[in-house]
Every structure is written in structure tokens, then in C-alpha cells.
Amino acid sequence: MAARASLRQPSVIPGFGMTFGYAVLVLGIVVLLPLCALALRASAIGIGGIIDVVRDPRVASALRISFGVSLLAAIVASLFGFVAAWVLTRYNFPGRRLLDAIVDLPFALPTAVAGIALASLYAPNGIVGGWLAAIGIHIAYTPAGIFVALVFIGVPFAVRTVQPLIGEIDREIEEASATLGATRWYTLVHAVLPPLVPAILTGFSLAFARGIGEYGSVIFIAGNLPYVSEIAPLLIVIKLSEFDYVGACAIASIMLAASFACLLLINLIQAWSHRRFGHV
Amino acid sequence: MDPKPTTIAVEGIAKSFKGTPVLRDINLEIRAGELLALLGPSGSGKTTLLRIIAGLESPDSGRITFSGADTTRVPVQKREVGFVFQHYALFKHMTVADNIAYGLNARRRADRPARNEIAKRARDLLDLIKLEKFADHYPAQLSGGQRQRVALARALAVEPRVLLLDEPFGALDAQVRKDLRRWLRDIHQRTGQTTIFVTHDQEEALELSDRVAVLHAGRLEQVGTPIEVQDDPASVAVLRFLGDALDVAAEVRQHRLLVNDRFVLVDVATRGDGPTRLHVRPWQFDLTSLEDAHVHGTVTSVYRAQGRAHVTIERPGGAVFTIDTAQAAMPRIDERVGLRIVGGHLFD
Amino acid sequence: MSEINATDIGLPTLRAASVVTERRPVRIALIAVAVAFLLLFLVLPVAAVFQQAFAKGLGAYFESFADADALAAIELTVLVAAIAVPFNLVFGIAASWAVAKFEFTGKALFVTLIDLPFSVSPVVAGLIYILLFGSQGYLAPLTQSLDLQIVFAVPGIVLATIFVTFPLVARQLIPLMQEQGIGDEEAALTLGASGFHVFRTVTLPNIKWGLLYSVLLCNARAMGEFGAVSVVSGHIRGLTDTVPLHVEILYNEYNFVAAFAVASLLAGLALVTLVIKSLLEWRYADGLAASARH
Numbered sequence: 001m002a003a004r005a006s007l008r009q010p011s012v013i014p015g016f017g018m019t020f021g022y023a024v025l026v027l028g029i030v031v032l033l034p035l036c037a038l039a040l041r042a043s044a045i046g047i048g049g050i051i052d053v054v055r056d057p058r059v060a061s062a063l064r065i066s067f068g069v070s071l072l073a074a075i076v077a078s079l080f081g082f083v084a085a086w087v088l089t090r091y092n093f094p095g096r097r098l099l100d101a102i103v104d105l106p107f108a109l110p111t112a113v114a115g116i117a118l119a120s121l122y123a124p125n126g127i128v129g130g131w132l133a134a135i136g137i138h139i140a141y142t143p144a145g146i147f148v149a150l151v152f153i154g155v156p157f158a159v160r161t162v163q164p165l166i167g168e169i170d171r172e173i174e175e176a177s178a179t180l181g182a183t184r185w186y187t188l189v190h191a192v193l194p195p196l197v198p199a200i201l202t203g204f205s206l207a208f209a210r211g212i213g214e215y216g217s218v219i220f221i222a223g224n225l226p227y228v229s230e231i232a233p234l235l236i237v238i239k240l241s242e243f244d245y246v247g248a249c250a251i252a253s254i255m256l257a258a259s260f261a262c263l264l265l266i267n268l269i270q271a272w273s274h275r276r277f278g279h280v
Numbered sequence: 281m282d283p284k285p286t287t288i289a290v291e292g293i294a295k296s297f298k299g300t301p302v303l304r305d306i307n308l309e310i311r312a313g314e315l316l317a318l319l320g321p322s323g324s325g326k327t328t329l330l331r332i333i334a335g336l337e338s339p340d341s342g343r344i345t346f347s348g349a350d351t352t353r354v355p356v357q358k359r360e361v362g363f364v365f366q367h368y369a370l371f372k373h374m375t376v377a378d379n380i381a382y383g384l385n386a387r388r389r390a391d392r393p394a395r396n397e398i399a400k401r402a403r404d405l406l407d408l409i410k411l412e413k414f415a416d417h418y419p420a421q422l423s424g425g426q427r428q429r430v431a432l433a434r435a436l437a438v439e440p441r442v443l444l445l446d447e448p449f450g451a452l453d454a455q456v457r458k459d460l461r462r463w464l465r466d467i468h469q470r471t472g473q474t475t476i477f478v479t480h481d482q483e484e485a486l487e488l489s490d491r492v493a494v495l496h497a498g499r500l501e502q503v504g505t506p507i508e509v510q511d512d513p514a515s516v517a518v519l520r521f522l523g524d525a526l527d528v529a530a531e532v533r534q535h536r537l538l539v540n541d542r543f544v545l546v547d548v549a550t551r552g553d554g555p556t557r558l559h560v561r562p563w564q565f566d567l568t569s570l571e572d573a574h575v576h577g578t579v580t581s582v583y584r585a586q587g588r589a590h591v592t593i594e595r596p597g598g599a600v601f602t603i604d605t606a607q608a609a610m611p612r613i614d615e616r617v618g619l620r621i622v623g624g625h626l627f628d
Numbered sequence: 629m630s631e632i633n634a635t636d637i638g639l640p641t642l643r644a645a646s647v648v649t650e651r652r653p654v655r656i657a658l659i660a661v662a663v664a665f666l667l668l669f670l671v672l673p674v675a676a677v678f679q680q681a682f683a684k685g686l687g688a689y690f691e692s693f694a695d696a697d698a699l700a701a702i703e704l705t706v707l708v709a710a711i712a713v714p715f716n717l718v719f720g721i722a723a724s725w726a727v728a729k730f731e732f733t734g735k736a737l738f739v740t741l742i743d744l745p746f747s748v749s750p751v752v753a754g755l756i757y758i759l760l761f762g763s764q765g766y767l768a769p770l771t772q773s774l775d776l777q778i779v780f781a782v783p784g785i786v787l788a789t790i791f792v793t794f795p796l797v798a799r800q801l802i803p804l805m806q807e808q809g810i811g812d813e814e815a816a817l818t819l820g821a822s823g824f825h826v827f828r829t830v831t832l833p834n835i836k837w838g839l840l841y842s843v844l845l846c847n848a849r850a851m852g853e854f855g856a857v858s859v860v861s862g863h864i865r866g867l868t869d870t871v872p873l874h875v876e877i878l879y880n881e882y883n884f885v886a887a888f889a890v891a892s893l894l895a896g897l898a899l900v901t902l903v904i905k906s907l908l909e910w911r912y913a914d915g916l917a918a919s920a921r922h
Contacts, residue, residue, distance in 0.1 A: 008730050008731060008732030008733070009730070009731040009732070011729070011730055011731075011810070012814055012817055013729045013730065013810055013813055013814070013817070013823075014817075014823035014826075015725060015726075015729075015823050015827075016726060016729075016730045016732075018722075019721075019722040019723070019725040019726040020722075020726035020730075020732070022718075022719075022722045023719060023722045023723035023726055023738075023742075024738075026719045026722075027719075027723075027738075027741055027742065030787070030790055030791060030794060031741065031744055031745055031791065031794060032741070033760070034753075034756035034757055034759070034760050034791070035744070035748075035756055037756055037759040037760045037765070037766050038752070038755065038756045038759055040766070041759055080661070080662070080665040083658055083661055083662050083665070084662040084665060084666055086658065086662075087658050087659050087661075087662040087663075088662070090649065091649075091655055091658070091659055093659050095663075097906065097910070099662075099663065099666055100906075101902050101903070101905070101906040102666060102670050102671060102902070103666065103670070104902055104905065105670050105674060105898065105902060106670065107845065107849075108845060108848045108849070108852075108897075108898035108899075108901045108902055109673075109674065109852070109894070109895060109898040110848075110849075110851070110852025110853070110854060110872050110891075110894045110895075110898070111750075111852070111854045111855065111872075112852070112854040112872040112873075112875050112876055112891070113677060113852065113872070113875065113891040113894050113895050113898075114673055115854075116677075116875065116876075116879045116887060116888065116891060117673035117674065117676040117677045117680075117888075117891070117895075118673050118676075119879075120676055120680055120884070120888075121672060121673060121676045126676075127672075127676070128668075128672070148669075151669055152669050152670065152673065155666075155669060155670060170367075170369060171648050172365045172366075172367060172369035173369050173371065174647065174648040175336050175356075175363070175365070175369070175647055175648060176363065176365055176369040176370075176371075176431075176434075177371075177382070177386070178336070178356045178357050178647040178648075179334060179335075179336070179356055179357075179359075179361055179362070179363040179435070180382055180383030180386060180434065180435070180437075180438055181357050181358070181360075181383050181386055181387060181438055182357065182382070182383070182386035183357065183386070184649075184650055184651070186386045188650075190371075190382070190385075190386070191371050191382075194371075194373040194374075195372065195373050209747050210746075212749065213747075213748065213749025213750065213751065213752065214749070215749065215750055215751050215854065215855035215858075216750070216854035216855050216858075216872070220876075220879065233749050233750075233751040233752075233855065234751075236749075236751050236752070236755060236859075237751055237858070237859060240755065240758065240859060245759070245764070248755055249755070249759070252749075252751075252752045252755050252756075255749055255752060256748060256749075256752060259747040259748060259749070260747065262747065263740070263743075263744075263747050267740070276373065276418065276420075277372045277373060277418075277420060335647075336647060355647070356647050357647075
């Protein structure tokens with residue numbers, strides 16, 4: 001208690017020991033302990049062991065697909081997500097609030113439900129799929145299907161990270177730019193957009209990280225053909241069902257490392273932007 | 281700089297927001313090269329008028345001309361005004377130098393000065409605002425006064441025809457305010473640019489400007505030099521806004537002004553007989569004996585500061601006011617004192 | 629702000645017509661792009677769920693729930709959520725109280741660790757519990773000696789669900805409580821109130837809407853969790869199948885109407901959650917302001 005008291009600033013508010021103690025205990029048991037099990041298993045396998053697993057062409061292609069399609073989907077989600085955030089914040093049009101509420105849908109809708117819905121829509125006999133099949137485009141059971149599912153998953157991250165910042169844009173900044181003779185386009189590109197870049201990157205990283213790990217919404221639409229449309233999380237499930245714990249853990253640790261790298265990136269971006277922009 | 285500074289004419293400008301009129305029929309001529317203060321309390325419409333002149337807002341009726349040419353429909357980007365915002369509106373992702381060069385960089389390629397010319401212009405302006413060493417700093421690293429100076433340099437960089445400042449010192453503390461005021465006056469003298477600034481601080485307006493335009497409730501009450509508006513306020517609103525005043529019942533009788541049946545030395549040569557009100561500034565009172573007094577009352581507090589005595593007096597009816605006198609003799613608290621009026625403004 | 633200006637009187641439209649917005653055709657084009665994008669990627673899938681569920685009429689829809697396995701799945705899902713949600717609620721309140729009301733070393737790390745489950749793939753979340761409690765797991769000797777079946781049983785499903793929904797409540801409450809500061813609580817304490825009393829009468833009223841939404845979202849996510857639960861459940865039909873897992877089985881059996889009918893329950897839950905969130909946001913904008921991301 002004495003040690004902790006020195007770690008925190010004195011306060012008259014009660015309950016620090018109780019709440020913090022409980023939270024740390026639960027965090028340790030529910031989150032950290034199980035993650036340590038993976039770390040332990042991964043270190044037992046060793047770097048060499050992990051590399052051996054990844055060298056397997058099927059694993060390598062699954063990782064490539066997961067990372068590649070996630071990257072593409074995160075880019076598209078960030079791009080359109082930014083436009084959506086801008087429109088929802090800055091313009092007024094009928095149905096704006098409804099649309100704004102719908103952005104959160106992928107947070108609340110179970111991934112499996114999204115998965116079967118997307119699969120039925122984009123299947124060759126589905127509404128969108130049938131229409132696209134007529135012009136020779138196949139979405140379901142191809143990497144394009146994975147892409148569609150990951151865009152769906154990524155949208156709220158992309159929109160919700162930039163939206164509050166768009167709302168906070170100081171109108172005077174835009175007016176100042178206009179009085180200095182800048183066109184609207186120049187104002188947007190040089191005065192409005194740059195401060196939003198950290199938030200856009202954060203949203204992108206979140207969407208990307210989420211996309212790498214996404215399972216439920218992807219597996220129904222992907223078709224899961226090895227080497228073509230099989231994602232890394234699915235391969236973990238397959239390895240587990242084959243009792244190949246080494247393989248499963250190797251893939252899992254790579255994915256976990258990628259997630260942490262994203263998390264670190266996000267923190268760095270935020271620290272940098274806080275330092276740079278401060279509060280003017 | 282512009283060889284011939286611009287004149288601005290505001291003709292019959294009116295504006296309302298959601299049915300609430302904020303400007304009513306404003307007519308105002310701003311002379312070439314003058315430094316004009318738009319003075320008024322909150323809600324008087326002064327910022328709206330400035331924004332209309334800048335082109336940030338469009339009037340419901342009336343027109344704006346720059347050196348005779350109608351600019352009412354000229355978009356803000358083409359109006360060539362330098363606007364300094366109350367909260368500076370600096371681009372926080374750009375260095376000080378980039379902020380200043382912004383307007384030049386934003387020009388179309390054909391009109392844009394060469395890169396080294398832009399850099400030189402930014403350097404010169406940094407020189408002017410005495411922030412040479414801060415070229416590579418970001419706005420977040422500057423103090424409020426420094427940011428204000430950068431905002432001004434940024435506005436000057438595009439060589440605007442007129443300079444418009446919205447409450448330029450509003451967000452600064454007292455000492456910085458004073459320094460910046462003097463500095464703005466210097467810059468204006470050096471550039472000779474037509475300049476309008478908005479303020480709610482009478483002292484600031486009176487100290488800085490060539491002429492003051494006083495707005496009240498959306499109407500232009502008076503335009504004149506600082507001395508004119510002080511010595512000869514056009515309305516009670518102007519008088520009240522420029523400082524405290526006690527109004528007392530008075531009467532004109534045969535071209536003489538009487539308060540409490542005693543003569544007051546205020547010129548009423550052109551007035552007919554009848555009752556009126558005399559508005560008296562705190563320094564237009566002298567302490568005197570009760571027999572000679574125009575007004576009298578009981579002293580409730582006394583203090584002396586910077587060579588002047590401030591005496592707060594409660595009149596028999598309960599009204600409380602403070603006079604400001606250079607007289608050496610200080611009354612005591614609870615003493616009954618008489619006051620002689622030595623000047624004032626008459627409004628019926 | 630000493631002046632009446634457009635923002636004070638709330639005239640975004642009037643000012644929007646001037647210098648701080650795009651030209652009308654550009655605005656319309658951007659709105660069209662955003663609306664089309666959101667309709668295609670978000671609205672259409674949800675609509676598809678209901679369209680498919682009712683494809684063979686109301687009778688077929690309701691028949692889907694007459695199945696004993698479907699009912700067992702619903703029962704299990706409700707049970708799992710009934711444990712996981714209160715658990716995360718208590719954790720969320722405790723963690724946000726510690727984070728928002730106190731300054732201590734390692735706070736940033738603590739918050740990052742709370743967020744950790746969001747960056748872990750649901751499949752990996754399931755995997756780690758198998759590594760811990762599976763037949764060759766690190767804690768297998770312990771659970772075997774206690775004769776406890778964790779994975780491929782209900783406890784594993786509960787644990788995995790808690791893991792994936794772990795940060796939800798805390799994430800929502802921390803910014804809300806931080807925004808509020810500690811002034812109110814200090815005032816109440818100087819008036820002699822006890823700690824619990826202060827929380828109940830001073831803190832809680834200020835965060836109740838954010839709390840309600842976080843509980844609803846946590847519930848929707850707990851009931852809908854698929855990846856993590858799929859890994860630890862063992863897929864024993866009628867015993868360890870939750871609603872999402874049951875949906876998968878029905879779908880893979882080409883029983884589309886039943887699959888979408890059961891899925892429509894979860895989709896409906898998600899929609900209700902969003903409707904309540906929106907209503908709360910419109911009425912109590914401040915109380916939910918900090919819900920930027922999850």
C-alpha cells in the first residue's frame with residue numbers, strides 16, 4: 001500500500017486500491033495469463049520453428065492473402081470512410097442521422113450474420129452477385145469476397161476515428177485560407193486535410209489490424225480455397241482441428257505480432273500528432 | 281506596398297440572422313490609409329460588419345466599394361483583404377514561415393512569385409514582426425502575442441488592399457496587449473495601409489485609431505476622431521459606452537444651465553428653456569462645501585491611486601456613483617459632501 | 629466571444645452557402661458517393677438477412693424456431709451473455725474509476741492492456757484458452773484434478789466471450805468519467821458522503837447513458853461472438869452451440885431460411901442496440917459524446 005501510494009498522486013477520492021486492484025487482477029487472469037500461454041508456446045516453438053511453419057506454401061499464401069487483402073480493404077475503407085465522415089459531419093441532407101447511426105452497424109452486427117448476408121448477396125445467384133456475374137465479375141468465393149467483407153468490417157473504424165476531428169475543424173481556419181486567396185480545393189488540401197492525417201492513419205491501422213484477424217464475416221463469402229481465398233485465421237482453426245498446435249500457434253503469433261505492431265504504430269502516430277499540433 | 285491606399289465605402293448595409301437584425305442601414309466611409317476602429321459592445325454588429333467588408337458574410341442589402349469599385353459580389357478569395365482573426369486561425373501543421381508564405385503559395389502558378397522570392401518575403405515579414413528566430417517553429421510553440429504577430433504577418437504577406445482585424449488583442453493579457461497596440465500603430469504608420477479593427481475596448485480604440493466608428497444595437501451611432509467622440513458624443517449610447525457618467529436633472533433658463541438651482545458652466549446658448557438631463561463624467565466633479573453644491577451625498581468609500589482620489593458617494597435617493605478628482609483633500613467615510621459640476625453633456 | 633456571429637446563432641447553412649464549404653455540385657456528388665457506399669456495404673447486408681429470412685413466408689420463418697437445437701442455442705447464448713456482460717460491467721466500472729479519478733504511474737500501459745483484446749483476432753482469442761485449458765494445456769493438470777471441463781464446454785465459451793468483449797464498457801466509460809473530472813465527487817465527499825454513496829449519487833447519474841449503451845453493445849457483441857466461441861465450443865449440437873454457431877451449421881446445411889431466420893434475431897438485436905444508441909445520442913448528446921471508437 002505504501003509503495004502504491006507513492007506511485008499515484010494523493011487524492012481524497014476513495015476506492016483506488018479496491019478498483020485498481022480488482023481491475024488488475026481480472027485483467028491478469030482474463031487477458032494477460034492466456035496471452036502468456038501463447039507467448040510461452042511460441043517461444044517453445046522458437047523463431048526457427050515459426051519460420052518452418054510459415055515456409056509451408058499453404059500457410060504463406062494464407063498470410064499473404066490475409067495481409068494483402070486487409071491492406072487493400074483498409075485503404076478503401078479509409079478513403080470512402082473519410083468521404084462518409086465528411087459528408088455526415090459537414091453537410092445536411094435528408095436521412096443523414098439514419099445513415100450516421102448505420103455506420104456503427106458492423107460493431108453491433110455479429111460477424112457470422114454479416115458473413116452469411118454478404119455471401120448470399122454476392123453469390124452468383126445473389127442480388128449483387130448475379131448482377132455482377134452478368135458482366136463477368138465474381139466476388140463470392142474469390143479474394144474479392146474477402147475484400148468486401150473486410151471493407152464492411154473496416155468502415156466504422158475509418159469513419160469514427162476522423163469524424164470527431166472533422167467536427168472540430170475551426171471554421172476560422174478555412175476562412176483564413178479563403179481571405180488569403182486560396183481556392184476551396186487548395187484550402188482543403190493544404191489547410192484542412194493535413195491535421196486530419198493522423199486520425200485517418202489511426203483509422204486505417206485499426207481497420208487493417210481488425211481485418212487481419214477477422215474470421216466470421218469472411219469465411220462464408222471467401223469460399224476458403226487453399227492458395228486462393230483461404231485466410232490465416234481460418235488456417236488456425238483448421239490446424240487446431242487437426243491437433244497441429246505448433247502450426248496454429250506459429251500463425252497466431254505472427255498475427256499477434258502484426259496486431260501489436262499496428263497498436264504501436266497507432267500510439268506513435270498519436271504521440272507524434274499531439275507533440276506536433278498541440279493545442280492552438 | 282500599394283501605391284495608392286484603398287478607400288472603402290459601406291453603403292446602406294443591412295444584415296439579419298434568422299430574422300434578428302444585426303446591422304441596420306450602415307453608411308460609413310473609410311479613408312485611404314486611415315486606421316479606423318469599429319467600437320461597440322457585444323452584439324452591436326461590429327464583427328458582422330467587418331466580415332461583410334471582408335466578404336466572409338454577404339449583406340442582405342446595401343453595397344461595399346473599394347476605391348469606388350463595387351466589391352459586394354466579389355468573393356473573399358479575390359477581394360484582396362488581409363484578415364486577422366480573433367483566435368489567430370494559424371495553420372497548426374505548418375511552421376511560422378510556411379504560415380506566412382501560405383497566401384503566396386496558394387496563388388495560381390502564373391501569379392505565384394518564385395520560390396526564393398516567397399522565402400525572402402517571409403523572411404522580411406518575420407523581420408517586421410521581430411520573430412526572425414521562430415521561422416521553423418510551429419504555432420503550438422508560440423505565445424499568444426507571438427501568434428497574433430504571425431497572423432498579422434500572414435495577412436500582410438499577400439499585400440492586401442485593406443487590413444481587417446477582428447478583436448486583435450481580445451485574447452491577450454494586459455501587458456502584451458499594450459505592447460502589441462503600440463506595435464500595430466508602428467506597422468500601420470510604416471505601411472500606410474487602410475486598416476479597420478474591431479474592438480469592444482474604448483481605451484484601445486481611442487489610443488490607436490485615427491477615427492472611431494461607434495456601433496450600438498446594429499446602428500452606427502457616431503463616426504469621428506477619438507477626441508470628437510469623447511468631447512461631443514452624438515448620443516447617450518455613445519456617451520455611456522465611452523465611460524461612466526452620472527445623469528442629473530437640469531434646467532435651461534434664459535440660456536443658462538441650472539442644476540439644483542445653481543449655475544453650471546456648460547454652453548447652452550442655442551437651447552430653449554426647459555428641463556433636460558446633464559450627463560457628468562467622474563472627473564467633471566469637484567468636492568465643495570454643502571452650500572455651494574450642485575449635488576450632495578454621503579461618502580461610502582475613498583481611495584487614492586496614481587495621484588487621483590476616487591470617492592464613492594451615495595446620494596439621498598440611494599444612487600451610488602464614484603467621482604475621480606485631483607484634489608488633495610480627501611473626505612472621510614460617512615462624511616456628507618457637496619459636489620460642484622464643472623462640465624457635462626446634455627441629452628434630453 | 630463578444631460578438632453575435634453566425635456560429636452563435638447557429639446558422640451553419642447560411643455560412644455553408646459562403647466560403648467554408650464546397651460548391652453545390654461537389655457537395656451533391658460527395659453525398660451521393662457516401663450514401664451509395666454506405667448503402668452498398670452496410671445497409672444491403674442487413675436488408676439481405678431479413679429478406680432471406682422471410683423468403684419463404686412467415687410460416688417458414690417461425691418454424692425455424694420450433695427446432696429443439698435452435699432453442700438450446702438461444703438458451704445457451706442468453707446464459708453466456710448473462711454471465712459475460714455483468715462481469716465486464718463490473719470490471720469496466722472498476723477500471724474506469726481507477727483510470728479516470730486518479731493519477732498513477734503506468735496508467736497509459738494499463739489502458740493499453742485493457743484495449744488489448746480488440747487487437748487480438750477472435751480465433752487467436754479462442755486458441756489461447758485451448759492452450760491454457762485444453763487436454764495438453766498449461767493448466768490441464770489443475771482442471772483435470774478438479775474434474776473441470778473448460779474448453780469444448782460452457783465455461784470456455786463464457787471465458788472466450790468475456791475476452792472479446794472485455795474492453796467495451798471500460799472504453800466507453802473512461803473518457804466519460806475523465807471529462808467529468810473529480811470536482812463533483814470531492815464536493816460530495818466534503819459533505820460527508822461515503823465512497824459508494826458518492827458513486828451512486830454523483831458519478832453514476834452522469835455516466836448512466838454511456839453505461840447503458842456500453843452494456844447494450846457489450847450484450848450484442850457477447851451474443852453475436854463467433855470466431856472465438858467457434859474455436860472453444862467443440863460444436864456439440866444442442867449442448868455447446870450458441871446462436872451464431874447454430875447459424876453457421878444451418879447455413880452449411882443449405883437450410884438458408886432457418887439460418888437467416890435465426891440470424892435475424894441477432895441482426896434485430898444489433899439494430900435495436902443502434903436505435904437505442906441513436907436515441908440516446910440525440911437526447912443526451914453530451915453523455916455519449918466520447919464514444920468515438922470501440
